Amino acid sequence: MSSALLSLEHLVIDIPGRADGMALDFALLPGQCWGLLGPNGAGKTTLLHTLAGLRRARAGQVLLDGVGLHSLPRRRIAQRLGLVFQDHYDGFPSTVLETALIGRHPFLHAWNMETAEDHDLAWRALAQMDLEDLARRQVQTLSGGERQRLALATLLTQDPPLWLLDEPTNHLDLHHQVAVLDLVRSEVASERRGAVLALHDLNLAVTYCTHLVLMYPDGGMCWGRTEEIFHLQALERLFQQKLELLDTREGPWVRPVPGSRGGLDAG
Amino acid sequence: MSRGAGMAAPPGAGWTLGLLLVAAAASILGSVMLGSVALPAREVLAVFLGEGSDLARLLVLELRLPRSLAAFATGGLLAVAGALMQVLLRNPLADPYVLGISGGAAVGALLAMISGLGVAWVSGSAFAGALLSTLIVFGLAHGTGSWTPTRLLLTGVVVAAGWGAVITFLLAVRPSPELPGMLYWLMGDLAHARGNALPWLTLVVIVGLALPLGRSLNVLARGPLQAAVLGVSVRRLEWMVYLLAALVTAVAVTTAGTIGFVGLIVPHMLRLVIGNDQRLLLPASALAGGILLTLADTLARTVIAPEQLPVGVITAMLGVPVFLYLLYRSRT
Numbered sequence: 030m031s032s033a034l035l036s037l038e039h040l041v042i043d044i045p046g047r048a049d050g051m052a053l054d055f056a057l058l059p060g061q062c063w064g065l066l067g068p069n070g071a072g073k074t075t076l077l078h079t080l081a082g083l084r085r086a087r088a089g090q091v092l093l094d095g096v097g098l099h100s101l102p103r104r105r106i107a108q109r110l111g112l113v114f115q116d117h118y119d120g121f122p123s124t125v126l127e128t129a130l131i132g133r134h135p136f137l138h139a140w141n142m143e144t145a146e147d148h149d150l151a152w153r154a155l156a157q158m159d160l161e162d163l164a165r166r167q168v169q170t171l172s173g174g175e176r177q178r179l180a181l182a183t184l185l186t187q188d189p190p191l192w193l194l195d196e197p198t199n200h201l202d203l204h205h206q207v208a209v210l211d212l213v214r215s216e217v218a219s220e221r222r223g224a225v226l227a228l229h230d231l232n233l234a235v236t237y238c239t240h241l242v243l244m245y246p247d248g249g250m251c252w253g254r255t256e257e258i259f260h261l262q263a264l265e266r267l268f269q270q271k272l273e274l275l276d277t278r279e280g281p282w283v284r285p286v287p288g289s290r291g292g293l294d295a296g
Numbered sequence: 297m298s299r300g301a302g303m304a305a306p307p308g309a310g311w312t313l314g315l316l317l318v319a320a321a322a323s324i325l326g327s328v329m330l331g332s333v334a335l336p337a338r339e340v341l342a343v344f345l346g347e348g349s350d351l352a353r354l355l356v357l358e359l360r361l362p363r364s365l366a367a368f369a370t371g372g373l374l375a376v377a378g379a380l381m382q383v384l385l386r387n388p389l390a391d392p393y394v395l396g397i398s399g400g401a402a403v404g405a406l407l408a409m410i411s412g413l414g415v416a417w418v419s420g421s422a423f424a425g426a427l428l429s430t431l432i433v434f435g436l437a438h439g440t441g442s443w444t445p446t447r448l449l450l451t452g453v454v455v456a457a458g459w460g461a462v463i464t465f466l467l468a469v470r471p472s473p474e475l476p477g478m479l480y481w482l483m484g485d486l487a488h489a490r491g492n493a494l495p496w497l498t499l500v501v502i503v504g505l506a507l508p509l510g511r512s513l514n515v516l517a518r519g520p521l522q523a524a525v526l527g528v529s530v531r532r533l534e535w536m537v538y539l540l541a542a543l544v545t546a547v548a549v550t551t552a553g554t555i556g557f558v559g560l561i562v563p564h565m566l567r568l569v570i571g572n573d574q575r576l577l578l579p580a581s582a583l584a585g586g587i588l589l590t591l592a593d594t595l596a597r598t599v600i601a602p603e604q605l606p607v608g609v610i611t612a613m614l615g616v617p618v619f620l621y622l623l624y625r626s627r628t
Contacts, residue, residue, distance in 0.1 A: 104529075121518075134511060140508055
């Protein structure tokens with residue numbers, strides 16, 4: 030068995046005003062893509078930030094390559110994992126290329142300027158995200174979807190073995206949603222990487238994730254391989270929404286039953 | 297399509313800094329030429345070469361050049377302090393004056409003046425006031441953990457208002473012959489700032505730090521979470537920047553009193569032209585701030601000669617319209 034990129038040991042995330050809930054206990058191995066599913070406020074973003082060491086856990090710990098996250102310097106963490114945020118702050122002028130290039134920051138020493146190699150990495154990442162033609166544009170002029178792809182290009186430039194993505198398909202058109210998730214899947218499948226994705230789209234989750242974590246608003250958790258976890262009743266309870274499961278040749282397909290929360294109010 | 301591969305420095309860095317260096321030399325030369333007795337350029341150059349008449353030597357070496365150099369260093373320091381605070385607060389309109397640091401310095405210096413202490417005490421006291429003000433603002437805004445730029449900015453504004461009240465109080469209870477001098481100092485006055493190496497030393501050190509700190513500051517400008525994810529020790533860097541900015545402001549205020557707008561206008565204006573790479577922006581701010589204050593002080597000396605204006609009045613009169621124009625232009 031290959032060694033875990035990331036291990037969650039009795040991890041309880043810290044959501045103010047919520048009881049502890051269930052502790053998470055699993056290891057993320059190279060080649061795995063974990064999807065976080067849950068309604069708004071269930072703690073998907075908090076969990077991602079905890080895994081990145083940006084927030085302290087209430088209990089338990091996160092191990093990165095077997096070492097406790099909070100004993101590692103930020104720079105070392107940044108060489109091993111990257112996080113794409115839901116929101117992007119662009120208060121100052123900056124070009125698209127410059128924004129991709131900051132992904133090299135964890136690998137450069139204080140006195141180093143970016144090398145030709147760093148620029149090549151950034152250009153390749155921009156090309157992968159269809160942003161090459163916008164390289165000289167100001168970030169503030171980008172559309173929501175372009176900005177989201179740029180955040181992914183920064184992650185590609187950073188090139189860490191572990192990817193944490195907070196709703197990576199946000200703002201993206203259908204084509205780019207599929208393109209981004211195809212990219213994640215192929216990078217993960219190359220066995221070099223692991224990924225954790227917060228997602229809202231159940232069908233994208235079942236298509237692209239090898240494992241799922243269902244996060245209930247009361248702190249309940251449920252995790253495992255996608256085929257073990259992806260059950261109609263569990264998902265209905267998760268979202269308090271009546272769903273319909275269609276079997277297609279490509280696998281299960283879920284759609285919400287319009288105008289109904291039927292039968293679930295009691296639960 | 298130009299790929300810019302192999303490019304080590306920010307694009308156009310050499311040109312930008314080169315142009316600013318030429319302009320800096322020109323501004324200092326111009327300020328030395330102008331005054332109660334106008335000196336032609338060749339006479340000034342003759343003095344630099346060790347020749348020239350006694351009068352010219354006196355004017356240039358004893359009076360005008362030291363003052364121009366002090367003005368240049370002060371302007372550079374103020375602009376750099378402004379640029380640093382803007383990254384720290386992620387607000388392009390932040391400046392050490394808004395945060396009350398200059399107010400603290402002014403109160404410190406006024407107390408020393410009123411107590412009849414010597415020049416060294418006035419400087420030291422201003423320095424202590426600036427640092428105290430820094431600690432108050434930073435401590436209050438940082439106290440309970442969550443520290444948003446808005447909160448820091450508000451804390452700074454309130455602290456600045458408090459210092460303003462203290463200054464008014466000090467001036468009111470002490471209607472004395474030294475009142476005009478104090479008022480001039482409060483509005484920014486370079487008349488007594490000369491022959492002091494400290495501002496230049498500080499300026500050289502801070503520009504020297506721009507390269508090793510610059511890339512981290514670039515990342516910090518994109519928000520503390522993004523910076524942390526890219527390997528920046530955010531808390532440590534923020535404290536360092538805050539202390540550096542306070543130190544730089546204190547040296548500037550000690551040298552020339554409270555001069556506003558340089559720290560606000562210069563980095564903002566430069567950012568619209570050369571972008572926000574701190575490795576270029578900080579040295580460029582030092583030069584452009586120096587140029588601005590050298591020119592402003594030359595105007596202050598000459599515009600109603602033989603009387604002199606406080607240079608702070610000139611920077612405000614130059615700064616406000618430029619700032620408004622840039623703000624207007626950036627919206628179109």
